[in-house]
Amino acid sequence: MKTKLRAGGIVAMAAALALVVAGCGDDDNGGADPTPTPDETTAVDPTPEPDETDPPAVDRDPVTVTWWHNGVGEPLYSFWQGIADEFVAANPHVTVNIEAIQNETLRNDVLPTAFQGGNAPDLFQSWGGGELADWHAEGLVMNLSNVIPDTVAHIGAVGNSWAIDGAAYGLPFTFGPSGFWVNTEVWESAGLDSNNFPATLDELFEAWNAIADAGYAPVALGGQSGWPVGHWWYWSAVKTCSSAALLAASNNHDWSDPCWVQAGENMDGILTSVNGGVPFNQGWLATSAQEGATSASGLVVTGMAAMQLMGVWDIGVMGGIYNEANDLPSDTLPPAFLSWFPFPNIPGGGGDANLMGGGDGFSVHTDAPVEAAELLAFILSDSVQQRYAAMDNIPTNPNAFGSIPAGSANLLPLAALENAGFVQLWLDAAYGGQIGTPMNNAITAFIGGQGTPQDVVDAIVNAAG
Amino acid sequence: MSTQVETGDPRAAKTARGSSPIVTSRKKKVTWKRRVEVIGFTVPALIVYVAFVFVPIGYALVMSLFDGTPISPFTNFVGFENFTGIFTAERQFGQPFFWDAVRNNLLIAVASLAIQGPIALGVALMLNRRLRFRRLIRLLIFVPYVLSEVITGVIFAQILNPNGALNYVLTEWLGLEGMRFFAWLGQVGDGGIGSATFWVVMAVLTWKYVGMAIILFMAGLAGVPEELTEAAAIDGASYWQIQRKVTVPLLGPTIRIWAFLSIIGSFQLFDMVWILFGGHTLLGQTGMHTMASYMVTMGMNRNMVGYGSAVAVLLFVFTLIVALIYQKFILSRDLGSDSRAIRKADQKKARADAKAAKIAARELTAAETGQET
Numbered sequence: 001m002k003t004k005l006r007a008g009g010i011v012a013m014a015a016a017l018a019l020v021v022a023g024c025g026d027d028d029n030g031g032a033d034p035t036p037t038p039d040e041t042t043a044v045d046p047t048p049e050p051d052e053t054d055p056p057a058v059d060r061d062p063v064t065v066t067w068w069h070n071g072v073g074e075p076l077y078s079f080w081q082g083i084a085d086e087f088v089a090a091n092p093h094v095t096v097n098i099e100a101i102q103n104e105t106l107r108n109d110v111l112p113t114a115f116q117g118g119n120a121p122d123l124f125q126s127w128g129g130g131e132l133a134d135w136h137a138e139g140l141v142m143n144l145s146n147v148i149p150d151t152v153a154h155i156g157a158v159g160n161s162w163a164i165d166g167a168a169y170g171l172p173f174t175f176g177p178s179g180f181w182v183n184t185e186v187w188e189s190a191g192l193d194s195n196n197f198p199a200t201l202d203e204l205f206e207a208w209n210a211i212a213d214a215g216y217a218p219v220a221l222g223g224q225s226g227w228p229v230g231h232w233w234y235w236s237a238v239k240t241c242s243s244a245a246l247l248a249a250s251n252n253h254d255w256s257d258p259c260w261v262q263a264g265e266n267m268d269g270i271l272t273s274v275n276g277g278v279p280f281n282q283g284w285l286a287t288s289a290q291e292g293a294t295s296a297s298g299l300v301v302t303g304m305a306a307m308q309l310m311g312v313w314d315i316g317v318m319g320g321i322y323n324e325a326n327d328l329p330s331d332t333l334p335p336a337f338l339s340w341f342p343f344p345n346i347p348g349g350g351g352d353a354n355l356m357g358g359g360d361g362f363s364v365h366t367d368a369p370v371e372a373a374e375l376l377a378f379i380l381s382d383s384v385q386q387r388y389a390a391m392d393n394i395p396t397n398p399n400a401f402g403s404i405p406a407g408s409a410n411l412l413p414l415a416a417l418e419n420a421g422f423v424q425l426w427l428d429a430a431y432g433g434q435i436g437t438p439m440n441n442a443i444t445a446f447i448g449g450q451g452t453p454q455d456v457v458d459a460i461v462n463a464a465g
Numbered sequence: 466m467s468t469q470v471e472t473g474d475p476r477a478a479k480t481a482r483g484s485s486p487i488v489t490s491r492k493k494k495v496t497w498k499r500r501v502e503v504i505g506f507t508v509p510a511l512i513v514y515v516a517f518v519f520v521p522i523g524y525a526l527v528m529s530l531f532d533g534t535p536i537s538p539f540t541n542f543v544g545f546e547n548f549t550g551i552f553t554a555e556r557q558f559g560q561p562f563f564w565d566a567v568r569n570n571l572l573i574a575v576a577s578l579a580i581q582g583p584i585a586l587g588v589a590l591m592l593n594r595r596l597r598f599r600r601l602i603r604l605l606i607f608v609p610y611v612l613s614e615v616i617t618g619v620i621f622a623q624i625l626n627p628n629g630a631l632n633y634v635l636t637e638w639l640g641l642e643g644m645r646f647f648a649w650l651g652q653v654g655d656g657g658i659g660s661a662t663f664w665v666v667m668a669v670l671t672w673k674y675v676g677m678a679i680i681l682f683m684a685g686l687a688g689v690p691e692e693l694t695e696a697a698a699i700d701g702a703s704y705w706q707i708q709r710k711v712t713v714p715l716l717g718p719t720i721r722i723w724a725f726l727s728i729i730g731s732f733q734l735f736d737m738v739w740i741l742f743g744g745h746t747l748l749g750q751t752g753m754h755t756m757a758s759y760m761v762t763m764g765m766n767r768n769m770v771g772y773g774s775a776v777a778v779l780l781f782v783f784t785l786i787v788a789l790i791y792q793k794f795i796l797s798r799d800l801g802s803d804s805r806a807i808r809k810a811d812q813k814k815a816r817a818d819a820k821a822a823k824i825a826a827r828e829l830t831a832a833e834t835g836q837e838t
Contacts, residue, residue, distance in 0.1 A: 281627070284627075285750060
């Protein structure tokens, strides 16, 4: 019996080995035979943007561009398909194959696996920051500053988080700053003026206490996922540190500037200044960020809490929860009682001109045909970005800012973005998962009342190794 | 005739030995056709098994020797550094701790047996009697087990939310004002039996999995011959005596296999806690990580795929050791996989067969002698 098992085991291991070898072989073949690659000369030859002058369709070999994006929902899904169809109509030698994949699946599973297996797409979702730096280190992403320099220049500073050593390896098509989303009905029922939001930290504290006295949770926080808690400390750091210190941390993993410990002390100051040291909704640690009516977003839109510090997408999330709770059609616009104001400056801080947020972008694979970069240039062209903005999104092409519908809540964050001197990507995204995750854990523990400001900085430095 | 038996007629001896068919002559007839048949049936299963069990195990094993990233897992060879890192790790501010996760798995395994076992046995014994609505009750008990872990996790996450239904009931209906925003799943600490959150998780796990134990036990009870309980009743045994001395001992194999499945399930627990706690942050802050959730956190959320793979290998080894020990010492009685046990059983059967043959022969002889006289 035993010998039989052993023999079986050997057979199984041999078969496993054979399969591993076969698997590797497949990868090699897949890697050696990707979608048609352009020759070197065309790859570095900047071609005009399709919307400006249609490139001559003749004399170009048929080429297929695969495009993976995260727009699984409508209207974005159809919008991207329409853009691809337009691009193909203008460039008949190109075929565009689109795959829409849910954001986290695409980011954590599908793209890494595709990069490993050598069958990566030509144009794909890109979140910038530390993740993009890893891709660049592996030689996976194309230097767009060489291929579509006009587009890179036109998008400007908002694309900094997609640039490495001054060269663009991706470009954002939307970017939104983080800030306070406010339920003005709750705000006003606490006796506050919703046409006059707090401009300083002291004014914010006053409003905070007034709302708490009126019996509401002043600020909703969904701590369950960690990152919403992280955003509080990030903001303290972004408003405490100079842009040079922020860049040193992002680019060189250098957190030696004393502003980082000061950021924790300022955070502590905020937490203890309001509502007798109970700044957030009770049980915030076990509250989810944006899932359903009991989440932090739900508390704001259902009138249980007054405001939440969150990214621009929150208005869509709150609108969805509101529509669901009130049996409204899912495409109903977000309720008009939601408004927005930016994080106030911290007195004595070095980051008054700084702003933090995040966006969605695309990168082009190193081996992709140049048409993939041309498609990206088309996506960021005035015409496409204007239509994208008209769907009530914040574009990155300045010529499309005016296309956001009048009265949109997105106009307020957009104004803050236009006035910002320096734009910092979410710190966890900027540093990548290896540092971002333990950083958020340490911040969550710190805001929960444990440890010291130094402990948070130590956790970040330890994780960076 | 009597002489035939007494002199050991081969046919008579074979008849007396009885049960085992003669296979010697058939063995020679194993043709290539039969071999193709055997190969045809086993190879597809073997390929699937190898591809989806052995290859991933080997892959994880190799990956655990590197300090790679999700996009290039096989870069930066570090040998067994990931493993020594796990064993020498110290608690760090705000970060999940591997040995908390190991302890949680062990506690969940023990607590599942201690809580679910008695409940399931009691309910199974109750449902084994003739009851009204027995089928309905059985269905209701089994429904939680049929629900997917994700659905169960989402439902309980909503109920146990600080703004959720449970706290509403406790405050608005029962007047327990102190429970208004109680975070059932958010008690910060290192977890373990001192944490309220641990027992909340145990309650959810019991709700989810006790149905499986009950159904298994009921199936086991259906296999207990009525004659035995009837005989015991006729001998004057009370209901409880019958259950204790007859039914439960005969349920032994079922209980042992359930306990085995429960222990393995406890070691591999992932989806339920992950959904219930909404990901790794809250699991880490409450010290409620399991080995599997710790593995995913380190491997996928922290992008340390080598370290995560090392945790996966350890989880595999732990589970394998527990499974082997359990099989060796407890399940062997039921499965008969232990060769010594088989040999013993064979010897016992041979002795019994010989005895039966002797008795048969003696009886036959006696009958024939009786006839003759």
